[in-house]
Amino acid sequence: xxxxxxxxxxxxxxxxxxxxxxxxxxxxxxxxxxxxxxxxxxxxxxxxxxxxxxxxxxxxxxxxxxxxxxxxxxxxxxxxxxxxxxxxxxxxxxxxxxxxxxxxxxxxxxxxxxxxxxxxxxxxxxxxxxxxxxxxxxxxxxxxxxxxxxxxxxxxxxxxxxxxxxxxxxxxxxxxxxxxxxxxxxxxxxxxxxxxxxxxxxxxxxxxxxxxxxxxxxxxxxxxxxxxxxxxxxxxxxxxxxxxxxxxxxxxxxxxxxxxxxxxxxxxxxxxxxxxxxxxxxxxxxxxxxxxxxxxxxxxxxxxxxxxxxxxxxxxxxxxxxxxxxxxxxxxxxxxxxxxxxxxxxxxxxxxxxxxxxxxxxxxxxxxxxxxxxxxxxxxxxxxxxxxxxxxxxxxxxxxxxxxxxxxxxxxxxxxx
Numbered sequence: 406x407x408x409x410x411x412x413x414x415x416x417x418x419x420x421x422x423x424x425x426x427x428x429x430x431x432x433x434x435x436x437x438x439x440x441x442x443x444x445x446x447x448x449x450x451x452x453x454x455x456x457x458x459x460x461x462x463x464x465x466x467x468x469x470x471x472x473x474x475x476x477x478x479x480x481x482x483x484x485x486x487x488x489x490x491x492x493x494x495x496x497x498x499x500x501x502x503x504x505x506x507x508x509x510x511x512x513x514x515x516x517x518x519x520x521x522x523x524x525x526x527x528x529x530x531x532x533x534x535x536x537x538x539x540x541x542x543x544x545x546x547x548x549x550x551x552x553x554x555x556x557x558x559x560x561x562x563x564x565x566x567x568x569x570x571x572x573x574x575x576x577x578x579x580x581x582x583x584x585x586x587x588x589x590x591x592x593x594x595x596x597x598x599x600x601x602x603x604x605x606x607x608x609x610x611x612x613x614x615x616x617x618x619x620x621x622x623x624x625x626x627x628x629x630x631x632x633x634x635x636x637x638x639x640x641x642x643x644x645x646x647x648x649x650x651x652x653x654x655x656x657x658x659x660x661x662x663x664x665x666x667x668x669x670x671x672x673x674x675x676x677x678x679x680x681x682x683x684x685x686x687x688x689x690x691x692x693x694x695x696x697x698x699x700x701x702x703x704x705x706x707x708x709x710x711x712x713x714x715x716x717x718x719x720x721x722x723x724x725x726x727x728x729x730x731x732x733x734x735x736x737x738x739x740x741x742x743x744x745x746x747x748x749x750x751x752x753x754x755x756x757x758x759x760x761x762x763x764x765x766x767x768x769x770x771x772x773x774x775x776x777x778x779x780x781x782x783x784x785x786x787x788x789x790x791x792x793x794x795x796x797x798x799x800x801x802x803x804x805x806x807x808x809x810x811x812x813x814x815x816x817x818x819x820x821x822x
Contacts, residue, residue, distance in 0.1 A: 420589045420590065420591060420592065421589070421590060421591075421592055421593075421725065422587060422588070422589055423587075423588050423589075423590050424585050424586065424587045424588070425559060425562070425585070425586045425588065426583055426584070426585045426586075427555050427556050427557055427558055427583065427584055428555065428556040428581065428582065428583060428584075429553055429554065429555050429556075429574070429582040429583055429584040430554040430555075430556070430582065431549075431553055431554070431582055432551065432554075434549070434550055435546075435549045435550070435551070435553060436582075438492070438548055438549045439530065439549075439574055439576070439582075440528075440576075441491065441492055442492045442493065442496055442530045442548070442574075443528035443529070443530060443576065444524075445488070445489050445492045445496075445497060446496050446497060446500050446522075446528075446529075446530055447522045447523075447524060447528070448486075448489075449477060449480075449489070449497050449500050449501065450500050450503075450504060450521075450522050451521050451522055452480075453473050453476070453477075453500075453501060453504055454504065454519055454521060456468070456476065457473075457504070457508065467508075467512075468508075469505075470501060470502060470505040473501045473504070473505070474498065474501055477489070477497060477498070477501065491548075492548055493530075493532070493536050493546075493547040493548045495531075495532050495533055495535055495536030495547060496530035496531055496532060496536065499530075499531040499532075499533065500531075503531070504519060507519040525578065525655070526578055527575060527576070527577055527578060528575065528576045529573055529574065529575035529576075530573070530574050530575075531571060531572075531573050532546060532547065532571065532572045532573070532574070533570070533571055534569075534570065534571075535547075536572075537572045539564070539565070539567060539569070541565060542563075542564045542565040544572065544584065546572070546574065553574075553584065555584050567586060567588060568588065569586040569587055569588045570587050570588065570589060571586075571587040572584060572585070572586055572587070573585040573587070577659065577663065578655070578656075578659035578662075578663075579656055579659035579660045579662075579663050580656055580659075581663075592725075593725055593726075595726055595727025595728075596681070596682065596726040596727060596728070598685055599682075599683065599684060599685055600685065601683065601684045601685060602616075602684055602685065602686040602687075602688070602780060602783075602784070603615045603616050603617060603680070603683065603684040603686075603687055603688070603776075603780065604616040604687075604688040604689075604776045604777060604778070604779035604780025604781070604782075604783060605680070605687065605688065605689055605690075605776060605779065606690065606739065606740075606772050606773075606775040606776040606779060607689070607690070607692060607710075607712050607715075608623075608772060609623060609703070609706050609707070609710060610623065610772075611623055611772060612624070612676070612710060613676070614772035614773055614775070614776050615776055616773070616776040616777045616779070616780040618770075618773050620772075621676060623710060624668070624669075624672050625706075625709065626665045626668045626669045626672070626709060627665050627669075627705065627708075627709035628706075628709065630661060630664065630665050633661055634658070634661045634662070634665075637654065637657045637658045637661055638658055640654050640657075641654035641655055641657075641658055665709075669709070669711050669714075670711075670714070673711055673714055673715045673718055674718065676715070677715060677718040677719050677722055678722065680719065681719070681722045681723060681726050681728055682726075684728070685728060685729060686728070686729040686730075686731065686783065686787070687719060687723065687728065687729070687730050687731070688730075688731045688732075688733060688779050688780050688782065688783030688784075689716060689719070689730070689731070689732050689733070689779070690732070690733055690734075690735060690737065690739065690779055691732045691733065691734060691735040692712055692735060693735055694707065694712050694713045716732075729787070731783040731786060731787065733779060733782045733783055733786070734782075737778070737779070737782055739774075739775040739776075739778040739779050739782070740753055740771055740772075740774065740775045740778075741753035742774075742778050743762040743764065743765060743767060743769065743774070744769070744774050744777035744778050744781065745762065745765050745767040746762060746764050746765040746767070748762050748763065748764035748765065750763075753771075757771065758770070758771050758772075759771060
């Protein structure tokens, strides 16, 4: 299934990074080379991670990329790890760079601590320009014989003139092979203005409800495939560990997950693209998805709906289309504030889907009312209006981390001691 990704900083720049991901069909000899490369990449990552971990915990030292690169060179000269020289050095060095970035993100509190790579999950190798070449529309990868067959699915893009900065060869857990071409392209022209603004309230009953009272149904991809997936998982659990039958059963489980993942991603792409085309300004609420997923009753449903991925899609598509995306603070009491008069309810249970404002007697649908309040909060911030409780800690097309505001709700009075 071909996929098109785009990464760009959320500001106006001349170039953006775009990635074309398509199926690959390597020959048996190429499969052997790539599998050997994946194993070496995994070994370098895990061995470097062990030494970094020991240096930090035992001696309190941080390891630089230069030190890991020198260690890799020394490993290749040993008898036990001499086989590292049999594969291309480019993906091995890229692995060291990725781990250095992972540690930098961890120390900057942008990501969790790097983990070890497993042989049963997705495998990938990153090749920079020195590790591949494209000649006459054919991809040639270092240390492999012949060209790698790819299924190019973009007729408006000529592969013969494509100048990728990086090529990623990957093998999914279900056994499928993919090639990703990372390309720097010119910033596309912005979409024509619509003069429309919308606020979006994300949920589980409905995937999204807009301030225009439009409802986008939750497709519940995982729930629809849960029975088949559970059957495949039971079959895999009955197989002996390390056996060929267990490996075949694991592949069937991975295929089932891939179908769910592709269906979800297709839905999120179509929904985000439609919303970007519909409005000049889109306002979202900053949801703590990781914290919400700790609820055992709702964890599976929250993970299935894909809120975080949906927000990422809106961010890069808004930047590419010249739209304005605003993310308001998560503590905004959007559901229990009257969008007509501003009255704030002291409490509103999650099961209450409709309520009547005691101040102005307006009847509200919970989700539509929340979407209207989210839009109002975004407008307040865009207009630099102060004093709006929903407008605290708002991010407008930015990538910096948010700082949580004080919860904007009345607190119970306490009797003085």
